[in-house]
Amino acid sequence: MNWNSIRTKVLALLVCGLAAGVGGTLTLLRYSFAKNSQALASESVGNAQRLFGILEAREISKMSVVGETLVLNPEVLDAFAARDRGRLLALNAPLYLKLRAEGITNWMFHVPEPDMVVFLRLHAPANHGDRLNRFIDREVARTHSLVAGNELAKAGFAVRIIRPVFDLHGSLIGYVELGEEIGRFIREMKKETGDDYGLLLSKKFLNRRFWADTSATLKRRDNWNDNPGFVVADKTTASEGIIHFQGDLATVAGQGKVLERFRDGTSVFVRGIFPIPDAGGNTVGAVFVVHDISGVYLSMRDTQDILVLLSIGGLVIGGVLLLTLLNRMIFRRLEHIIRVATRVVGGDYQSVIQIRSDDEIGRFEQLFEQFRCVFVNLLANLTELEEKN
């Protein structure tokens, strides 16, 4: 290979350009792919969080309406004001069975402050007289208006509403509270999206002994020691492997976080987590999300592969076209000039330089042809002079 040749230099430049072009395209595509994958994963976690918020708002709204209806029932008001636990239970038990089927598993009546003890638990009528002293209890006593939010209690992590109950004269006779287990939300979310979820609770807000007792009552494995900072309260799959998180739930950003992207066979998943604050603003729990992004991910991967192939194909075809063009417009014509010059010097004075175009090389061809004519005439004159002498 002649490295002094312009053709070789152009070819080398093209190969370098092609390599740089393909490398650049690949890098750009990989960057774009990684960014899109991350955006897709973030969107998945964001969507799960939004869905959770929608379900939470819907259930709060539902429980608020139930509570509102309840405090308009004079029989209920009368029984509660009279502190007639048996009548209150009898009046509400049929409705409780219906509400429980709708997910409202917690229903309590509290006496007003200063005692504010539980007067009746519809879900556990035998247990009463205890004081809960949670954030929502203090807040409803302070504001005497509806308070809603998540609250971690002995019965579990639930979204609750608590509202004051006034008699017909407007005097406070107590509070009514309704609650739904948050674990139910993740099963509804699974039905909606097909994704898997896990409900995590921070150990900081749980009692070890209570957790062991609850596990025994619910006949579930005591998983307290599975993770250092949290326990898995509920999950939508029997698989233990979906929860991959190390750290403190309190450090999870409010908008959620993508933890990783992983493959399982031919499917691609993302794991993410978003926090669940309680009514007091503490991050007491989090929802772990495993979202299948195979469809979009593989489609993006296919598009990337096609773009890479198209880029390589385009660059190769462009390179070949450029080289062919240079060959036709410059190199072949220069070779023709060299060939004619060689033949003229070799004695073939009839060889003529073909002027193929009025471009830069064409002007050179024309000049060289004129030069050739001068040279041939000069040679003829010289020969004549020699013969005369």
Add this chain to the structure above:
Amino acid sequence: MSLMYELRVLIDNRIKADGLDEITVRGEIGLRAGRLVSLISPRTLDDPVALAKLRQAAKEVLNIVF
């Protein structure tokens, strides 16, 4: 007979013996030597510089050592 002409004869003989294109080979040697091979005659005087160039050209193109 000059050395220049002797070399020209050698070149012509080699071209004929090898069946080469006379015009092209003479042209290549002429371009390298800086003179027309066809104009080298028995009367051509031996110029040392011109002879050296012709020797070099003949060596490069036809590998003739003269």
